[in-house]
Amino acid sequence: MKRITEAAQLEARYDLVIIGAGPAGQSAAIAAAGLGIATLVVDENLAPGGQIHRGITTTPVTDRAVLGADYWRGLPIAQRFLASAVDYAAGAKLFSLLPAGDEPGRHAEIELGVSIAGQARPVFAGQVIVATGAMERPFPIPGWTLPGVLTAGAAQIALKAHGLVPQGRVVLAGTGPLLLLVAAQLRAAGATITAVLDTTPAANRAGAARHVIDFLRSPYLGKGLSLLAKARGGPRRIAGVTGLRAEGEDRLRAVTFTAGGAAQRIEADVLLLHQGVVPNTVISNAIGCAHRWDDRQLCWVPIRDEWLLSSVEGVAIAGDGGGIAGAECAAESGTLAAIGAAHRLGRIDAAERDRRAAPVRAALERLGRGRGFLDALYRPAAADRVPAEDSTIVCRCEEITAGQLREAVAGGATGPNQLKAFLRCGMGPCQGRLCNLTVTEIVAQARGITPEQAGTYRLRPPFKPVTVAEIASLPQTNAAVKAVVRY
Amino acid sequence: MFRRLPDSPAETLRFTFDGAALTARRGDTVASALLANGIASCRTTPAKGTPRGPYCLMGVCFECLVTIDGTGNRQGCLVALEEGMRVETQAGARRAVAP
Known part of the structure; x- marks a missing residue:
């Protein structure tokens, strides 16, 4: 493995560029290096592991019982990745990806814009694997923008990467396996958890029941039982929570909610919200990949073929960025994407590709069993996805409320892209990462159409903010200079 | 915190x-x-000036934007802390030219 710490160390061209160094990106890199493919891995994080195995090679949490066996499963993957023959740019920013093509401005190969330590470079790639993983589903409740309100995933990252535990009166709220896992990990690390507020709708159990046979045959059963055992004797858990609000002026002071027909109030210093994870589709959206609305996981997913190839030529999408399936499936799908890329690069013939892919597909089938049960059981309530109160902020960056969005739809805005023009929602620095799903569902609900019909924001590069200095550091061709310089 | x-x-x-x-x-x-130093808020929004602090810690929410050694709009959760760094609250919108 060659560490790239400056843009000048990048090659001008790679056979394969992998975006992300979580389980999918690392596994893709290991497989590609094994096939002798010249590979670059570009990752935003400072160390490998993605979010699920965040800080796996650097964590200050030495007691392995705190983070648990599933976390430490990431260590052998990271060790193999770090020993593989690839170029690895950590703490790097991918800000653009131009598909290949004959249209003006395009090139014979995919062109990526990479910035490292303030210097940007174009990199060409024969094939690209996008492995940008998942992010937590937005949880738009009144007061969710107050300092002191974080996601449960953020608390988990603080613990894994930095050995930090939330202090004072800590309340967790929401639904999903990660909420229970974070509660157990924080407790093992010595945090005082005042309450866990469970928003899982009771009616979900009926929907989950028809997936129960698959679940009982799946690896999730063991994990679920051990998680429930850890939760036993734990902090106060209140079920059937609705109407969640975070209260405070300039920071969080209390959490209010309704449970068992009674309004309740708990004073809190830290509120950790979570209602599942969804694919991070910023790059796949911005480069023009076709997506569809997944009604089971309530999110947009890129459309992919059996080799995980998107609708954009040469761009495959591996891991949770292509649909939520968990870390172990992500690792297998990274391997599968690399095998497909090797064939398209002409390194292996179709028979060899299929032979190598067969055991990977079998593993994906086995590991993916039981996902339908989890999706149904932890399906977040409609009221927690589409805020009932008009004053609730939906777009955090531009501070646009649910009421403003509904008013604009009533006034004729037909979809998320018109709402951008009307209200600036989704146009702040997060580029709609934290509001796009909510906006899609608000439009769908208000117009009586499906989320698929409502559509989503059309994103564009840069995927991440770049400075004028970074743009200026790009090497310029004579043609480009002549186009703007006048004598 | x-x-x-x-x-x-x-x-x-x-x-x-x-x-x-x-x-x-x-x-x-x-x-x-x-x-770790108990600081919950590190910026105010350009739209209404309300205080915000780190929310996702994984680079997607942009709530931890701060000014680091004079450069604004840095995602605090993606920048490794270095000895002697000068970190400042990012108040409201950025300006192309300092006022």
């Missing part, structure tokens, strides 16, 4: 936040260093 587990042996780093001298550990990001 956050406290450090006792088994954190990493080197201590000094930095400032809005001029106040603070310490954190090597391996911290700017955002985790602020949280």
Whole structure:
């Protein structure tokens, strides 16, 4: 493995560029290096592991019982990745990806814009694997923008990467396996958890029941039982929570909610919200990949073929960025994407590709069993996805409320892209990462159409903010200079 | 807001936040260093000036935007803390030219 710490160390061209160094990106890199493919891995994080195995090679949490066996499963993957023959740019920013093509401005190969330590470079790639993983589903409740309100995933990252535990009166709220896992990990690390507020709708159990046979045959059963055992004797858990609000002026002071027909109030210093994870589709959206609305996981997913190839030529999408399936499936799908890329690069013939892919597909089938049960059981309530109160902020960056969005739809805005023009929602620095799903569902609900019909924001590069200095550091061709310089 | 587990042996780093001298550990990001020092809010929004602090810690929410050594709009959760860094609250919108 060659560490790239400056843009000048990048090659001008790679056979394969992998975006992300979580389980999918690392596994893709290991497989590609094994096939002798010249590979670059570009990752935003400072160390490998993605979010699920965040800080796996650097964590200050030495007691392995705190983070648990599933976390430490990431260590052998990271060790193999770090020993593989690839170029690895950590703490790097991918800000653009131009598909290949004959249209003006395009090139014979995919062109990526990479910035490292303030210097940007174009990199060409024969094939690209996008492995940008998942992010937590937005949880738009009144007061969710107050300092002191974080996601449960953020608390988990603080613990894994930095050995930090939330202090004072800590309340967790929401639904999903990660909420229970974070509660157990924080407790093992010595945090005082005042309450866990469970928003899982009771009616979900009926929907989950028809997936129960698959679940009982799946690896999730063991994990679920051990998680429930850890939760036993734990902090106060209140079920059937609705109407969640975070209260405070300039920071969080209390959490209010309704449970068992009674309004309740708990004073809190830290509120950790979570209602599942969804694919991070910023790059796949911005480069023009076709997506569809997944009604089971309530999110947009890129459309992919059996080799995980998107609708954009040469761009495959591996891991949770292509649909939520968990870390172990992500690792297998990274391997599968690399095998497909090797064939398209002409390194292996179709028979060899299929032979190598067969055991990977079998593993994906086995590991993916039981996902339908989890999706149904932890399906977040409609009221927690589409805020009932008009004053609730939906777009955090531009501070646009649910009421403003509904008013604009009533006034004729037909979809998320018109709402951008009307209200600036989704146009702040997060580029709609934290509001796009909510906006899609608000439009769908208000117009009586499906989320698929409502559509989503059309994103564009840069995927991440770049400075004028970074743009200026790009090497310029004579043609480009002549186009703007006048004598 | 956050406290450090006792088994954190990493080197201590000094930095400032809005001029106040603070310490954190090597391996911290700017955002985790602020949280470990009890700082919940690190910017105010351009739209209405309301206070915000780190929310996702994984680079997607952009709530931990701060000014680092004079450069604004840095994602605090993606920047490794370095000795002597000057971190400042990012108040409202950025300007192309300093006022």
